[in-house]
Amino acid sequence: MPDPGVQQQLHHLYSHHHGWLKAWLRKKLSCQHTAADLAQDTFVRLIVSDKTPLPGQSRAYLTQIAKGLVIDLYRRQRLEQAYHEWLLQLPPIDIPSPEQQAIALQSLIQLDKVFDQLPARVRETFILSRFDQRTYSEIAAQLGISVAAVRKYMLKATQACMEQL
Structure with a gap:
């Protein structure tokens, strides 16, 4: 749990910049639900990082975190699309169950992070x-x-994959 001074800073950041960040993301993504999710994720990342921006740099700092999350979202969407296109090429008998598909997709996302x-x-x-x-x-x-x-x-690549899995 952050100390009271950091908690107060985080509260200030959230109350003064959350609405702005959500609007900025909505403009970028054209989806209010995804924008709301990524705005929340931005503040979660900020809290987990245990860092707060310097005064006067709050929006730039939040924007930097949010841009990274948008990039992650687009990468994940491209990976999901490629996986679903691959599944469409399989004969119906070879198509994995929905549970197996979810596990495979999660593994692909983890490996993509390792490769990156x-x-x-x-x-x-x-x-x-x-x-x-x-x-x-x-x-x-x-x-x-x-x-x-x-x-x-x-x-080196194999070790990185094994550490992730």
Whole structure:
């Protein structure tokens, strides 16, 4: 629980900027419900971060958090759309149950976050290996790196995935 001074600052921020932030998000997203959700999520992130903006920088700080949440929302929507398009290509007998679909989608979202945090070369190496079915030698030649570097990058990517799951 934040100390009373921080609680008072958070209360002030919320009471003076929540309406403005929600209106700003509504304009960006064209959906009042999603805007309301992201406005709340912005303040939750602020509380969890245990940081408060400097005086005079409140709106800029809140906007920065909200923009990150909007980007996360769009990424998640694109991932969900791609997953649903993939499901449509499956024969009806192979379509997973709604519960299995939800689990798979949640796993994809978690892995997407992991991949986003990996260095570009590590991410590219992993994708070439696992999704394009390239051999380590082919990846090394394509990226202009050694096979040992491919092994190292694959280990790093695999470890990151395992830590997340």
